[in-house]
Amino acid sequence: MDYAIRVSGLIKVYEGKVKALDGVYLSVEPGKIFALLGPNGAGKTTLMRILTTQIKPTSGEAYIFGLNVVRDGARVRQLISYVPQEMSVWTDISGYENLLIYAKIYGVPLSERDRLIWDALESMGLSEFANNLVRTYSGGMIRRLECACALLTKPKILFLDEPTIGLDPSARRAVWERLKAFMKDYDATIFFNTHYMDEADLYSDETAIINRGRIVASGTPESLKRSLRGEIISLEVEDSSFDLRVLEAIKGLDVISDVIVSGDEISVVAQDAEASLPRVMEILRSNNVLVKRASITKPTLDDVFLKYAGVRLEPSAGRISEVRQVRRMIGRG
Amino acid sequence: MEGFIRNMLAMIELEMRRLKHDRTELYSRAIQPILWIAVFGPIMGSVRAIPTGGIPYTDYITPGALIQSTTFISIFYGLTIVWERESGILKRLLVAPVSRYSIVIGRALASGVRAIFQALIIIPVALLMGVRFVPSVPNFILALLIIFLSSGGFAAISILVASFMKTRERFMGIGQALTMPLFFASNALYPVSMMPEIMRWIAFFNPMSYVVDAVRSLMITGNLSSLLTDLAAIMLFDAVMFIVASINFRRIIE
Numbered sequence A: 001m002d003y004a005i006r007v008s009g010l011i012k013v014y015e016g017k018v019k020a021l022d023g024v025y026l027s028v029e030p031g032k033i034f035a036l037l038g039p040n041g042a043g044k045t046t047l048m049r050i051l052t053t054q055i056k057p058t059s060g061e062a063y064i065f066g067l068n069v070v071r072d073g074a075r076v077r078q079l080i081s082y083v084p085q086e087m088s089v090w091t092d093i094s095g096y097e098n099l100l101i102y103a104k105i106y107g108v109p110l111s112e113r114d115r116l117i118w119d120a121l122e123s124m125g126l127s128e129f130a131n132n133l134v135r136t137y138s139g140g141m142i143r144r145l146e147c148a149c150a151l152l153t154k155p156k157i158l159f160l161d162e163p164t165i166g167l168d169p170s171a172r173r174a175v176w177e178r179l180k181a182f183m184k185d186y187d188a189t190i191f192f193n194t195h196y197m198d199e200a201d202l203y204s205d206e207t208a209i210i211n212r213g214r215i216v217a218s219g220t221p222e223s224l225k226r227s228l229r230g231e232i233i234s235l236e237v238e239d240s241s242f243d244l245r246v247l248e249a250i251k252g253l254d255v256i257s258d259v260i261v262s263g264d265e266i267s268v269v270a271q272d273a274e275a276s277l278p279r280v281m282e283i284l285r286s287n288n289v290l291v292k293r294a295s296i297t298k299p300t301l302d303d304v305f306l307k308y309a310g311v312r313l314e315p316s317a318g319r320i321s322e323v324r325q326v327r328r329m330i331g332r333g
Numbered sequence B: 001m002e003g004f005i006r007n008m009l010a011m012i013e014l015e016m017r018r019l020k021h022d023r024t025e026l027y028s029r030a031i032q033p034i035l036w037i038a039v040f041g042p043i044m045g046s047v048r049a050i051p052t053g054g055i056p057y058t059d060y061i062t063p064g065a066l067i068q069s070t071t072f073i074s075i076f077y078g079l080t081i082v083w084e085r086e087s088g089i090l091k092r093l094l095v096a097p098v099s100r101y102s103i104v105i106g107r108a109l110a111s112g113v114r115a116i117f118q119a120l121i122i123i124p125v126a127l128l129m130g131v132r133f134v135p136s137v138p139n140f141i142l143a144l145l146i147i148f149l150s151s152g153g154f155a156a157i158s159i160l161v162a163s164f165m166k167t168r169e170r171f172m173g174i175g176q177a178l179t180m181p182l183f184f185a186s187n188a189l190y191p192v193s194m195m196p197e198i199m200r201w202i203a204f205f206n207p208m209s210y211v212v213d214a215v216r217s218l219m220i221t222g223n224l225s226s227l228l229t230d231l232a233a234i235m236l237f238d239a240v241m242f243i244v245a246s247i248n249f250r251r252i253i254e
Helices: A044-051 A073-079 A095-105 A110-123 A139-151 A169-186 A197-203 A221-226 A245-251 A273-286 A301-309 A319-332 B002-021 B024-047 B057-086 B089-095 B100-128 B137-164 B168-184 B197-205 B207-221 B227-253
Strands: A005-014 A018-028 A033-037 A059-064 A080-083 A157-161 A189-194 A206-211 A214-219 A231-237 A256-262 A265-270 A291-297
Touching: A005 A044, A018 A044, A018 A059, A018 A206, A018 A214, A033 A044, A033 A197, A044 A059, A044 A157, A044 A189, A073 A080, A080 A139, A080 B089, A095 A110, A095 A139, A095 B002, A110 A139, A110 A169, A139 A157, A139 A169, A157 A169, A169 A189, A169 A197, A189 A197, A197 A301, A206 A221, A206 A301, A214 A221, A214 A301, A221 A301, A231 A273, A245 A256, A245 A273, A256 A301, A265 A273, A265 A301, A273 A291, B002 B100, B024 B057, B024 B100, B057 B089, B057 B100, B057 B137, B057 B168, B057 B207, B089 B100, B100 B137, B100 B227, B137 B168, B137 B207, B137 B227, B197 B207, B207 B227
Parallel strands: A033 A189, A033 A206, A080 A157, A157 A189
Antiparallel strands: A005 A018, A005 A059, A206 A214, A231 A265, A231 A291, A256 A265
């Protein structure tokens, strides 16, 4: 079968020193929504820019429907659409005019042009604002307009770099509902980057976790969570400078599959958290480690991330500055 | 080839639509050339120190002031590219199925649209000031075409500069440092024959001299003896700048 996207051994080194991608392997089946989940600086954008033929990899291969992104760049560009992380519409003309210019760049035939533009506006819920200057749009509307520009040419694959960055939850939901509807109608594939684990969890068919330029885990969000084989006991301790041998002791319990420390938080992975908790507490108490609070959680993608990447994703960090950045971009137009 | 022209036309249309919504830049940038024509021209002309070949000094510098202003517009057009780089527009254009040459040349020529509209603001003011133009529609159209094409070359310079200067602030500095020497080392305000030897060489390689000479001969003097040389020089300038800017364009995105 021809994969929609196939990447093997991709390495990208910037200016001979910064290693953004360090041997990436992944494949995406046609018609799927694929999420690349990772913190800022993990290499998500670099990978997407290589897949969309903007930059060349240092080594390794990448194929879009069997076409090599370096050698067959021109043919790849006819199959794909791309929404970059930064704002990518002209703010000093109207929404309709943005689509019109893109339609002309892509050579949409005159006979279909108007219908396709209004279809795209309609599908993103922008019809009534079509003739307003983009400068007057909200952040969510601008994102929808960018998606409308990307959908206009009915691409086989849609590349979205942080599609809902800086959007509030309801705007985010609106963008995704419309993207999913488009996918269903046109049998398209979506590849998106995100650092919001809930976004990957809610909307992707398959998720790959990337950290420091490598894919550390991949699968459906469900299978990734199942791969943790257990539930998590989170323990917040009074003093994080305890003897690490305590962890070994906990790990030694037959019901415990893993122990991870992140600052003053100990995460214990157990088959049955409720039953294991007293035994874990017993070990901590006998080693004079004071526990401030304990909680039991069923695994989320964040925990999966913690296990495979060794750090937390911190989904809320940077939210405010992102919103500001988006606003500033709009203000400039 | 079809895609190439299509993309160029789309870029030009984009510029016209922008102008339809906001023409402030054209008006504010018209002030300076109008001052040259309305104030500097008559005062310097009254001295009669500059040999203009028998035409009034204000008439002599009108093409110069006009080209100076359209060139400035083109040079600062690179700012648009810097802004589009900071936003995601350029990335998106690069992923469209069009050649990179057509993006550079299309954007460059789009600045010619601004330049023409700028000329259409300044020329009526010059007419009001009593500047006598050659009353010929073909001359007038050819002059506008020359302004359009040469603006493309100057905008390509600025796109080239933009691919090195990746922030607006740096670009502003270079933009200023580029435009004034172009203007003073040209025949915009005085004939090249009045210049010292070194300046004459600079003027010889300064594309603005050829543009001013072409527009002056078409619009003011009607003496077309050097027009072909001028056109050839402008075409060469455009071709070189388009190619160099396109080759360097890759830098702007990395």
